[in-house]
Amino acid sequence: MTVRALALLLAALPLASVGQAAEIRFYPGQALWAQQTEAARGLNNLVLANAAIVQRGAGPRTVVEVRFDLLDGEELLQSQFLGGQRLAAVARQGGALAGSGMMQAVDFQFGGTDLLGEGTTVSDDPLLDPGEALYLPTRFFAYAGQPDRLRVTARFDDGSEPAIGELPIRHGAAPGAFGFPARGRWFVGAATTPHSHHRWAVPQEFALDLIRIGKDGRSHRGDGTRMRHYHAYGQPALAAADGEVVAVRDDLPDSLELLRRPGEPVEAQMARVMAFQDAALAGGGGDMVGNHVLLRHADGVYTVYAHLAPGSVRVRAGQAVARGEPLGAVGNSGSSTEPHLHFHACDAPEVLRCAGLPIAFDDIELPFADHPRQIQSGDFVDAR
Numbered sequence: 001m002t003v004r005a006l007a008l009l010l011a012a013l014p015l016a017s018v019g020q021a022a023e024i025r026f027y028p029g030q031a032l033w034a035q036q037t038e039a040a041r042g043l044n045n046l047v048l049a050n051a052a053i054v055q056r057g058a059g060p061r062t063v064v065e066v067r068f069d070l071l072d073g074e075e076l077l078q079s080q081f082l083g084g085q086r087l088a089a090v091a092r093q094g095g096a097l098a099g100s101g102m103m104q105a106v107d108f109q110f111g112g113t114d115l116l117g118e119g120t121t122v123s124d125d126p127l128l129d130p131g132e133a134l135y136l137p138t139r140f141f142a143y144a145g146q147p148d149r150l151r152v153t154a155r156f157d158d159g160s161e162p163a164i165g166e167l168p169i170r171h172g173a174a175p176g177a178f179g180f181p182a183r184g185r186w187f188v189g190a191a192t193t194p195h196s197h198h199r200w201a202v203p204q205e206f207a208l209d210l211i212r213i214g215k216d217g218r219s220h221r222g223d224g225t226r227m228r229h230y231h232a233y234g235q236p237a238l239a240a241a242d243g244e245v246v247a248v249r250d251d252l253p254d255s256l257e258l259l260r261r262p263g264e265p266v267e268a269q270m271a272r273v274m275a276f277q278d279a280a281l282a283g284g285g286g287d288m289v290g291n292h293v294l295l296r297h298a299d300g301v302y303t304v305y306a307h308l309a310p311g312s313v314r315v316r317a318g319q320a321v322a323r324g325e326p327l328g329a330v331g332n333s334g335s336s337t338e339p340h341l342h343f344h345a346c347d348a349p350e351v352l353r354c355a356g357l358p359i360a361f362d363d364i365e366l367p368f369a370d371h372p373r374q375i376q377s378g379d380f381v382d383a384r
Contacts, residue, residue: 022054022128023056024052025116031169033357034169040371047139047200048138049138051136052135053066053133054133060128061156061158066081067152067153068151071149072147077147087126093137098135108350117133136152173357175298178323179323179362181237182330185380187213187381191206203346203353206344210343227331235330238325240297240303241295241297242320246317247293248291252291258337280335290335296349300347305327305328307332307333307334308330308333358374364383366379
């Protein structure tokens with residue numbers, strides 16, 4: 001091999017693998033998508049769901065500092081640091097998480113070998129033996145501007161070469177022209193804002209939970225103990241763009257037992273929901289999304305329409321569908337607290353084992369927004 005060929009080969013290797021006894025790995029590992037915090041002021045935020053420092057060298061080394069840098073070209077926009085007691089606490093947290101079996105049970109959130117690599121164990125302190133990893137859980141960044149990448153740098157007690165890993169940052173929305181998956185006025189019970197559960201789940205980071213509100217400001221008539229009481233129930237779920245049906249499920253009942261009971265504290269309802277989710281995860285997690293349709297679109301984008309009513313799905317795997325075509329009816333199957341349409345886009349042909357993508361809809365208006373912006377939790381959406 002010539003010197004030039006060797007140089008080209010080394011240049012093509014991931015930044016964290018050249019000349020280093022440790023590497024930094026990510027899940028998702030392709031890119032970070034930012035969320036718009038406030039459009040008029042150019043404020044954004046992003047979530048780094050999972051990172052790990054994996055020791056590949058011959059002997060033990062102690063991580064003494066981890067630095068997270070948001071970079072725009074060579075300009076540093078923001079830094080976060082972990083060191084000392086905080087770093088030790090993060091290591092203990094990661095070790096306990098791995099020891100609980102949660103990283104395997106919720107593989108779609110933590111990435112399995114995509115994050116850690118084959119045969120890697122998670123350490124409960126910053127001292128890493130060969131084949132051990134320091135797991136770095138969720139990091140949240142809020143900033144002005146549009147950095148193009150996140151750099152993570154880990155330094156060690158022996159003064160050796162630091163481990164460095166980078167992920168590109170993308171702003172805006174995934175490619176393609178998309179319509180809203182329902183018609184009329186809908187209330188966004190949960191979107192991608194940080195106080196929403198969606199923001200912290202890798203496949204559902206940019207998901208929407210859509211419900212209908214009646215004239216009295218409630219989502220249901222009567223006492224809300226029957227599916228037919230809910231204004232969203234039975235409404236059509238529509239294909240957001242032309243595509244192909246990848247997968248469907250239509251055989252699960254509506255989760256009547258998860259509805260909130262009259263006079264019941266929300267904490268009691270959520271206890272039932274958590275028990276349902278634990279049972280679903282023990283079975284692989286697929287039942288959590290209930291009846292659903294998964295579509296493949298252009299440019300590697302997939303969309304999911306979940307919690308559909310039993311027996312309502314109108315399409316089959318392999319079928320071509322057009323934008324706006326009815327796919328099924330809104331229901332309450334799976335892990336659902338009341339009838340609503342769960343919609344999300346992601347980057348792989350799996351309902352959960354994928355990374356969420358933001359979608360821009362070209363046929364909506366936010367009636368109470370003072371300027372165009374991304375959808376937030378608590379918005380009303382008018383879809384044409």
